[in-house]
Amino acid sequence: MGELPNMQGAYNEIKNEDVNIIGIVEDGKDNEKSVKKILKENNITYTNIIPDEKLWDDLVSLVGAFPTSILVNDKGEILKVKLKNNAESIIEIPVLKKEEILDIFNKNRK
Incomplete structure (x- = not known):
C-alpha cells in the first residue's frame, strides 16, 4: 500500500x-x-x-512480487517491467518477449 x-x-x-x-x-x-x-x-x-478469474490466471498469478509496474504502449506491447522482490531489491526488466518476462516472474516466485 x-x-x-x-x-x-x-x-x-x-x-x-x-x-x-x-x-x-x-x-x-x-x-x-x-x-x-x-x-x-x-x-x-x-x-x-x-x-476476475481470467485476469488472475493470465497475469496476477504469474507476478511473484508486489508491487509490480508494467509499462504497456498503446499497441499492448510490454515496454518495461519493474518488480520489487523483497524489501531491498528492485528488478527492472527492459523490453522483452512475453515468454522472457514470464520466466523472470516465475524465477522470482521461489
Whole structure:
C-alpha cells in the first residue's frame, strides 16, 4: 500500500495526457469493501480493478512480487517491467518477449 500515494502523484501529473495508470488489487476479491475504503481514505482517484478469474490466471498469478509496474504502449506491447522482490531489491526488466518476462516472474516466485 505504500506505493499508492506515489502512483496517485504520478497519475495527477499525467491524467490529461494520452497515458493512464490502472491498479490491480491482487488480494481484493475477498476484501472488496476494505479495498474501496482504503482507496477512498487515501484519495486514490486512478482506476483500480479487482481481477476476475481470467485476469488472475493470465497475469496476477504469474507476478511473484508486489508491487509490480508494467509499462504497456498503446499497441499492448510490454515496454518495461519493474518488480520489487523483497524489501531491498528492485528488478527492472527492459523490453522483452512475453515468454522472457514470464520466466523472470516465475524465477522470482521461489
